[in-house]
Amino acid sequence: MSKLAINGGQPVVPAELKKPWPPITQEDIDSVVKVLKRGVLWGPMEEEVTGLQNEFAAYIGAKHALVVNSGTAALHACVCACGIEPGDEVITPAYSFWATAQSVLAQNGIPIFTDIDPETYNMDVNDIEHRITDRTRAILPVHTHGLPADMDPINAIAKKYNLKVIEDAAQAAGSRYKGRNAGVLGDMAAFSLNGSKNLPAGEGGIVTTNDSELYERARKMSMFGENVIPKGSIRLYDAQIMGFNYRNNEMADAFCRSFLRRYDTLQGQRTANCEYLNQELGKIAGVKPLPIPDGYVTSYHLYKVSLYPEKIGITSVHPKRFRWAVQKALREEGVPVFEWHNMPVPAQKIFLNKDAYGKGAPWSSSYCSEAVRQMKYDPNDYPRTVDMFDRSFCIDDIYPPNDLQLMQYFVEAFHKVFNHLDEVIEFSRTITFPTMPEEKRII
Ligand SMILES: Cc1ncc(COP(=O)(O)O)c(C=O)c1O
Incomplete structure (x- = not known):
């Protein structure tokens, strides 16, 4: 040879x-050009964004879908909607894109990492329970590379300790677990639509949930923390919680709808x-x-x-x-x-230095437990990763x-x-x- x-x-x-x-088709191009000809490029309730929300919700079999401008934004909206507050702990795997843990830090919550299952490279479900404390509020499994995490034991643990479950389904559009779609396997899920993803919009993300209350909270935080009012009503400009502009744009949503077909x-x-x-x-x-x-x-x-x-x-x-x-x-x-x-998420400098915002926040906050204030992230704690x-x-x-x-x-x-x-x-x-x-x- x-x-x-x-x-x-x-x-x-x-x-x-x-x-x-x-692979971009003429139909994709026509869909985007149609938006440009219509001249309406943005808005929380315009044709393309609502179309994509309805079609993706139907595709996944979820009651609600909320389109935002990245998978990271979708994760953050889920973490916020699930009520994560400063010092609250969220359990998530050491192997992921770091946006998973970032979404927890964005709410001043504390990511607590598990090792991975050596077969599937997903969250090791046997490494969750002993990490639960009185501050734990949620489990955030990742459907790594599109393979669903083992959701039955994760949901069982969550039920036992009254925790929320957020799926990081960024890579998992179309994935299924025991006959059900990724996106409806926990309380909420976050998908990414960035250009590399199987379902791309260029940039974008989608939150899915069957829980109307969680959906409303995610929607509010994605619109500056204001109540989202019906189309045509007068905006109140009265923020109620910390919020962000996580809206996507009509061209990206039109492209994604065409791709979804x-x-x-x-x-x-x-x-x-x-x-x-x-x-x-x-x-x-x-x-x-x-x-x-x-x-x-x-x-x-x-x-x-x-x-x-x-x-x-x-x-x-x-x-x-x-x-x-x-x-x-x-x-x-x-x-x-x-x-x-190329390394466990907790090996990244932000975790080794325990400083996300300066002054050691959020780990230095008085809302954190003493154990969290003292803890050190050590990559060697995740040998299988x-x-x-x-x-x-x-x-x-x-x-x-x-x-x-x-x-x-x-x-x-x-x-x-x-x-x-x-x-x-x-x-x-x-x-x-x-x-x-x-x-x-x-x-
Ligand atoms: C597992 C995982 N979580 C979150 C994200 C963040 O998505 P985005 O790049 O759309 O913000 C990605 C994608 O890059 C991802 O692969």
Whole structure:
């Protein structure tokens, strides 16, 4: 077999086969142009925003959907609506985009992190209960990469301790858990519509809930903290709570509505690509695609694989060093591999320094428990999250219109790299890479 591309060989994957995301149709363009011709670009109750809210609510099977201008805003609106106050604690996984925890800090609440389940990389449901204190108010699981968190035990714990459950469904439009859609699996849910997401608007987010009271509170905080009055009524300009301008704009919402109309077809193509990779990459010793448990439907927002060099007798190199070398070798072969984050959220400086707003707030607040004021976030408290980062990476371009032809090249590149493991190990010894803050391991 030919030389690896890292050693000057010919790359496997033809670059011209890779198509960008999102695939934009004439119908999408016409939808946005229609808004521009209409000339109404914004407003909380205009045609596109209300259309998207109604259509997404129907798609998810939720009573209410509230469109906002980012997934982060949607999360913040949920956290606020669920009544999180200064010093209140919210339990959330150590593996996520940090906006999940940020939404808690935005309400002056305190994120308390769990480790992840080593199989699904979602919140470890056995790591929740012992973290509950008299200040805990909510659990905020993440449907990581689109795979739903194990919601039954999470809801059972929440019920036992009278906690709210907020789904971070930013990556999970169209995901399902035991026959129900992500978005109606807890008290509230937050979706992201940013340009990378399976359901994009450019930027945007959606809150879903079946609870009318929570919906009204989310709506109020997203509109400056004012009561949202019926269209055509006189605005009172009388803020009642801390609020923000989280409105989206009509062009983005029109684009998203147009995309939603063919969303299931696109998801079908994405799923076919990822299932093919699951099947083929799963045959390579030492490579493990993320398993999808029975009863779960993932949106496959991101496609993740993990490497287990020790299972193929490679113990002379640390799994992290091995993974970096394989990743680099695959990239040179033309496989678009990348890391989605590289450290547990509590390893980020804002947590190590315990300072979000200056003066150590919110952790220094007298509303926090003494334990929270004294606590230190330590990445080593989340060993399974650290291990997941060591041995895993994501493969990009698994979305349509890319198809099985491209996936076949990806698989061929994996085989090429795994057939040259001596070269990969040799190469691994030359790599220097950044380490996570306070990382003490020798790799
Ligand atoms: C898990 C998760 N939560 C929250 C967000 C925040 O969404 P947005 O970028 O739309 O603010 C994202 C997306 O980037 C995400 O992946």
